[in-house]
Amino acid sequence: MExxxxxxxxxxxLGILITVHEAGHFLVAKRLGVKVLRxxxxxGRPLWMRRYGPDRTEYVVAALPLGGYVKMLDxxxxxxxxAERGRSFNRQPLWVRFAVVAAGPAANLAFALFAYWLMFVxxxxxxxxxxxxxxxxxxxxxxxxxxxxxxxxxxxxxxVTWDGVLQGLxxxxxxxxxxxxxVRGRGGGTREVELDLRGTELEELAAGSVLEHLGVRxxxxxxxxxxxxxxxxxxAARAGLRPGDRLTSADxxxxxxxxxxxxxxxxxxxxxxxxxxxxxxxxxxxxxRPDLVQGAQGPVGRVGAAVQVDEDxxxxxxxxxxxxxxxxxxxxxxxxxxxxxxxxxMIGKMLTLQVSVDNLSGPIxxxxxxxxxxxxxxxxxxxxxxxxxxxxxxxNLLPIPLLDGGHLMYYLVELIKGRPVSEEVxxxxxxxxxxxxxxxxxxxFMNDLARVLG
Numbered sequence: 001m002e003x004x005x006x007x008x009x010x011x012x013x014l015g016i017l018i019t020v021h022e023a024g025h026f027l028v029a030k031r032l033g034v035k036v037l038r039x040x041x042x043x044g045r046p047l048w049m050r051r052y053g054p055d056r057t058e059y060v061v062a063a064l065p066l067g068g069y070v071k072m073l074d075x076x077x078x079x080x081x082x083a084e085r086g087r088s089f090n091r092q093p094l095w096v097r098f099a100v101v102a103a104g105p106a107a108n109l110a111f112a113l114f115a116y117w118l119m120f121v122x123x124x125x126x127x128x129x130x131x132x133x134x135x136x137x138x139x140x141x142x143x144x145x146x147x148x149x150x151x152x153x154x155x156x157x158x159x160v161t162w163d164g165v166l167q168g169l170x171x172x173x174x175x176x177x178x179x180x181x182x183v184r185g186r187g188g189g190t191r192e193v194e195l196d197l198r199g200t201e202l203e204e205l206a207a208g209s210v211l212e213h214l215g216v217r218x219x220x221x222x223x224x225x226x227x228x229x230x231x232x233x234x235x236a237a238r239a240g241l242r243p244g245d246r247l248t249s250a251d252x253x254x255x256x257x258x259x260x261x262x263x264x265x266x267x268x269x270x271x272x273x274x275x276x277x278x279x280x281x282x283x284x285x286x287x288x289r290p291d292l293v294q295g296a297q298g299p300v301g302r303v304g305a306a307v308q309v310d311e312d313x314x315x316x317x318x319x320x321x322x323x324x325x326x327x328x329x330x331x332x333x334x335x336x337x338x339x340x341x342x343x344x345x346m347i348g349k350m351l352t353l354q355v356s357v358d359n360l361s362g363p364i365x366x367x368x369x370x371x372x373x374x375x376x377x378x379x380x381x382x383x384x385x386x387x388x389x390x391x392x393x394x395x396n397l398l399p400i401p402l403l404d405g406g407h408l409m410y411y412l413v414e415l416i417k418g419r420p421v422s423e424e425v426x427x428x429x430x431x432x433x434x435x436x437x438x439x440x441x442x443x444x445f446m447n448d449l450a451r452v453l454g
Contacts, residue, residue: 020389043066094411104404123322130317145193266290269291
């Protein structure tokens with residue numbers, strides 16, 4: 001069911017982002033007098049097609065949903081009636097062609113701004129930036145961070161959740177510079193600590209293990225190993241587990257809290273676990289075999305049981321970042337800029353081999369992230385849409401033939417030389433660009449398969 005849910009949300013996200021991108025090209029082309037022949041979501045055989053408007057523009061949903069296109073009237077692609085030559089794309093002034101091509105990535109950036117704005121208006125909830133423990137001898141311990149500290153600001157920017165802390169730390173690590181944290185101790189006084197991230201490997205950033213590298217563990221309520229809900233048809237239900245059962249040991253090892261049990265289950269997918277528990281004052285022994293399911297980083301075990309939670313106590317672990325409409329706009333603009341520059345910098349690090357291309361994600365990983373974010377609520381899904389929309393904009397602006405950035409590169413050459421790039425050069429560029437894109441997509445897909453296969 002999780003795989004199906006992820007697929008559905010992946011298609012929803014893809015549909016939204018492709019529509020936004022192609023609508024940018026479409027609307028600007030129409031506004032500037034270029035005749036649009038077709039607006040297509042997807043490639044290949046049309047599954048649905050209708051014609052609308054005075055130009056009888058075709059609106060198409062095609063079989064392969066990994067992209068889309070806007071087909072405009074163009075003498076290079078077929079004969080054009082003399083009366084309509086003035087509406088051909090190839091006859092337009094340079095600034096019109098530039099505007100039409102740039103409108104796609106611009107629409108993605110505008111949509112990311114909207115998604116982040118709505119996310120901050122609705123409010124995004126995350127773990128409060130409370131330090132639970134600090135490893136002896138770690139960079140965090142050397143900087144003076146202590147258990148019980150709450151991070152208030154990173155590099156002068158106020159933060160509310162660990163998400164904000166991680167963003168600031170990643171930026172500093174990419175710069176290779178120390179970063180100042182403003183923290184409040186248990187006693188209520190505030191102080192500044194300086195974290196030196198110059199030894200942080202960029203691979204660790206891509207793997208999302210920044211806190212682990214620094215020797216910090218986030219504080220949160222320690223949940224007792226008591227089952228609150230059992231999923232119908234899951235491994236826990238098949239084994240006979242019930243709500244209210246208190247887990248005491250797994251394969252003879254004590255289960256002190258729920259997190260211990262979760263980690264044990266995740267590492268024992270497809271293997272039998274001898275489980276001891278307390279039920280209504282009696283000790284019960286059961287055997288449970290966790291189902292093996294696909295997680296974000298590979299196959300993991302899952303039993304289909306949820307913990308019994310004291311909601312009032314757990315609420316203290318979380319904080320919600322929420323702003324009024326005007327303040328949210330400024331915050332959204334900042335987030336859009338941060339994600340855009342981070343994407344560019346990571347691409348640059350990959351090109352200079354400072355970050356492995358193994359970190360490229362393909363459609364399988366993106367589908368998994370779409371499902372995870374959707375299950376996290378509206379704000380998390382909006383955040384996912386914002387990140388992917390920025391990525392689409394940045395990638396499309398790269399000077400690779402076939403992409404929008406490749407066309408814009410040709411137009412800049414035309415502006416400098418005073419005449420268009422020859423069709424022969426453009427054809428060679430298209431072949432090179434196609435080879436590059438196929439290689440990139442193939443590499444991303446192989447990375448996905450490697451993650452799925454563990």
